[in-house]
Amino acid sequence: MTGNVTIIGLGLIGGSLGLALKRGGDGIHITGFDRSYATADEAYRRGIIDTVAPSVKAACENADFIIFATPVNTTVALMEEAAEWTLKDGVIISDTGSTKNPIMRTAKVLIDKGVTFIGGHPMAGSHKSGIAAAKGHLFENAYYILTPSSNERAEQLDRLSGLLKPTKGKIVVLDAAEHDRMTAIVSHFPHIIASSLVGRLADQEKQQPFVKNLAAGGFRDLTRIASADPTMWRDITIQNRSELLDQLNGWLLEMESIRAMIVENNPDQIYDFFADAKKFRDHLPSTFEGAIQGALYMTFDLHIDIPDHPGVISEITKILADEQISITNIRIVETRTDVYGILVVSFQTADDRKAARAILSKATEYSMHIL
Numbered sequence: 001m002t003g004n005v006t007i008i009g010l011g012l013i014g015g016s017l018g019l020a021l022k023r024g025g026d027g028i029h030i031t032g033f034d035r036s037y038a039t040a041d042e043a044y045r046r047g048i049i050d051t052v053a054p055s056v057k058a059a060c061e062n063a064d065f066i067i068f069a070t071p072v073n074t075t076v077a078l079m080e081e082a083a084e085w086t087l088k089d090g091v092i093i094s095d096t097g098s099t100k101n102p103i104m105r106t107a108k109v110l111i112d113k114g115v116t117f118i119g120g121h122p123m124a125g126s127h128k129s130g131i132a133a134a135k136g137h138l139f140e141n142a143y144y145i146l147t148p149s150s151n152e153r154a155e156q157l158d159r160l161s162g163l164l165k166p167t168k169g170k171i172v173v174l175d176a177a178e179h180d181r182m183t184a185i186v187s188h189f190p191h192i193i194a195s196s197l198v199g200r201l202a203d204q205e206k207q208q209p210f211v212k213n214l215a216a217g218g219f220r221d222l223t224r225i226a227s228a229d230p231t232m233w234r235d236i237t238i239q240n241r242s243e244l245l246d247q248l249n250g251w252l253l254e255m256e257s258i259r260a261m262i263v264e265n266n267p268d269q270i271y272d273f274f275a276d277a278k279k280f281r282d283h284l285p286s287t288f289e290g291a292i293q294g295a296l297y298m299t300f301d302l303h304i305d306i307p308d309h310p311g312v313i314s315e316i317t318k319i320l321a322d323e324q325i326s327i328t329n330i331r332i333v334e335t336r337t338d339v340y341g342i343l344v345v346s347f348q349t350a351d352d353r354k355a356a357r358a359i360l361s362k363a364t365e366y367s368m369h370i371l
């Protein structure tokens, strides 16, 4: 594939997309624009983009493909402006936003002017934002959703899919409304729950100052995403309001029935509640080793029993760095009952975890577990 690609917004997703597209070969020239000059400059220095544009309009003038990777309310505003810009004939515009309905409604202003707009949403990300967190392999094996309008021809969809091939994402075409309904279920509403659980902890900590020290693996796993960028999630919540209200109403009913179950205190009923959830969770497409990243983002954790002496963590990270195995997270589970603790190292892929386990078993005597 050859052509001029413009990425507007060079944070986690725009930066990762730039890195991924660069894998497609030298035929792609990437121009980048970010409202933060420091970000655009870093993208240039890291080789993520070839040119830094002086303005959003100038960035788009000569583009064959334009991809907005800004928070979704900003994307809507920029799309409205774009209807007034001079654009190249045949340009395809897309985005990476987590919502699709309002974006596809706004796309009408472009489509009416004969410009192709195909919505996009890679279902992979992180609670970390900004260019520093960008990674070329972020979208590998993740679903990459496209939402063309009914006007778009198969040829345009093929061109965009061709451009996105180096991301190694799994392209899937969905209707925008269907997209927003499903992402409300697996992404947007769970995010609200995670943030509200953290809010409950913050409130109750006032009476129980020690409680946050007991927030171990379970609470941390469940609420990792609450550390994400508030602007991004404000925009998503505003744009997917009606689906979120539906989810909330369903959740309130569910909580009523959970309350009734706890009041009733019937062991069989309580067991079934947990057993049903476990059975479903265990069979999600992405919960076993070697599985592709499914609709849920997942990490691949390796639990390492480590002795309590200084320097042990840097010993492990050095071994992995020397082998060029990247880690996505590292934490100590503070459930130490004797001289051993548990270090949980997370990897992006099952292969990385496998390689890490192999090298660490050669280089150390620590026992390791995959749960």
Ligand SMILES: NC(=O)c1ccc[n+]([C@@H]2O[C@H](COP(=O)([O-])OP(=O)(O)OC[C@H]3O[C@@H](n4cnc5c(N)ncnc54)[C@H](O)[C@@H]3O)[C@@H](O)[C@H]2O)c1
Pocket: 008, 009, 010, 011, 012, 013, 014, 033, 034, 035, 036, 039, 056, 069, 070, 071, 072, 074, 075, 096, 097, 098, 099, 121, 122, 123, 124, 125, 126, 127, 128, 129, 130, 131, 229, 232, 236
């Ligand atoms: N973070 C995720 O997990 C994730 C996953 C998939 C899709 N998305 C979507 O991708 C988009 C980008 O998210 P992100 O995580 O990369 O956010 P981010 O905060 O890491 O990056 C956004 C970038 O856009 C820039 N920006 C903001 N307003 C701008 C403007 N007016 N003009 C130019 N640049 C501007 C910011 O400076 C920043 O560098 C959002 O629409 C989000 O919904 C996010």
Ligand SMILES: O=C(O)C(=O)C[C@]1(C(=O)O)C=C[C@@H](O)C=C1
Pocket: 097, 098, 122, 123, 124, 125, 126, 127, 128, 186, 187, 188, 225, 228, 295, 296, 297
């Ligand atoms: O893994 C995370 O941290 C994410 O929040 C990623 C996640 C998700 O909910 O799965 C968040 C929003 C995006 O639109 C897509 C992916």
